[in-house]
Amino acid sequence: ETGVTQSPTHLIKTRGQQVTLRCSSQSGHNTVSWYQQALGQGPQFIFQYYREEENGRGNFPPRFSGLQFPNYSSELNVNALELDDSALYLCASSLESVMNTEAFFGQGTRLTVV
Amino acid sequence: GNSVTQMEGPVTLSEEAFLTINCTYTATGYPSLFWYVQYPGEGLQLLLKATKADDKGSNKGFEATYRKETTSFHLEKGSVQVSDSAVYFCASDNYGQNFVFGPGTRLSVLP
Numbered sequence: 001e002t003g004v005t006q007s008p009t010h011l012i013k014t015r016g017q018q019v020t021l022r023c024s025s026q027s028g029h030n031t032v033s034w035y036q037q038a039l040g041q042g043p044q045f046i047f048q049y050y051r052e053e054e055n056g057r058g059n060f061p062p063r064f065s066g067l068q069f070p071n072y073s074s075e076l077n078v079n080a081l082e083l084d085d086s087a088l089y090l091c092a093s094s095l096e097s098v099m100n101t102e103a104f105f106g107q108g109t110r111l112t113v114v
Numbered sequence: 115g116n117s118v119t120q121m122e123g124p125v126t127l128s129e130e131a132f133l134t135i136n137c138t139y140t141a142t143g144y145p146s147l148f149w150y151v152q153y154p155g156e157g158l159q160l161l162l163k164a165t166k167a168d169d170k171g172s173n174k175g176f177e178a179t180y181r182k183e184t185t186s187f188h189l190e191k192g193s194v195q196v197s198d199s200a201v202y203f204c205a206s207d208n209y210g211q212n213f214v215f216g217p218g219t220r221l222s223v224l225p
Contacts, residue, residue, distance in 0.1 A: 042217045
């Protein structure tokens with residue numbers, strides 16, 4: 001067990017709605033990264049937060065946004081949901097914003113958009 | 115930007131067979147390389163990693179060697195078990211920030 005917890009584990013939303021996913025990072029870790037894993041594909045980097053600031057972003061539109069809190073937990077918000085947003089969303093926490101240190105992944109949130 | 119290519123799956127082997135899953139990368143500079151494993155219904159678990167050329171990562175009988183000359187990081191195991199059935203992802207780090215993952219290779223091991 002990695003100590004990284006994500007909630008909820010599953011949810012179903014309707015196209016056009018908004019969703020918030022949550023991630024509690026491993027104790028002491030100050031960096032959280034979010035990834036989208038579509039069915040049958042590898043995870044794609046969405047963005048990273050380091051000490052409450054966005055520290056890099058992948059090729060995702062602005063309707064994907066995030067927050068990191070003083071306790072280093074994090075949220076991923078997606079507005080105006082589209083069918084293609086259906087995926088497993090993974091968060092990873094690490095000690096610094098350098099991935100050479102070991103990153104720990106949560107179990108993921110499975111989002112289905114109908 | 116960086117990219118990672120893996121052999122297409124699925125791969126089906128009998129128990130105790132030899133496993134190779136090919137992985138090649140393109141990158142500016144010399145990224146660290148990783149193999150992650152994903153069991154059904156779970157997140158990603160780090161299997162092994164290598165941070166510089168000629169390093170060999172190893173864990174649970176799996177090995178991979180960082181080959182700069184061929185830009186490869188092939189995963190091998192001498193004798194697979196049914197419990198090794200999972201999806202395996204090769205990944206590189208992108209300037210030490212995020213991971214760039216390959217598409218994954220599904221392995222099924224039959225008793």
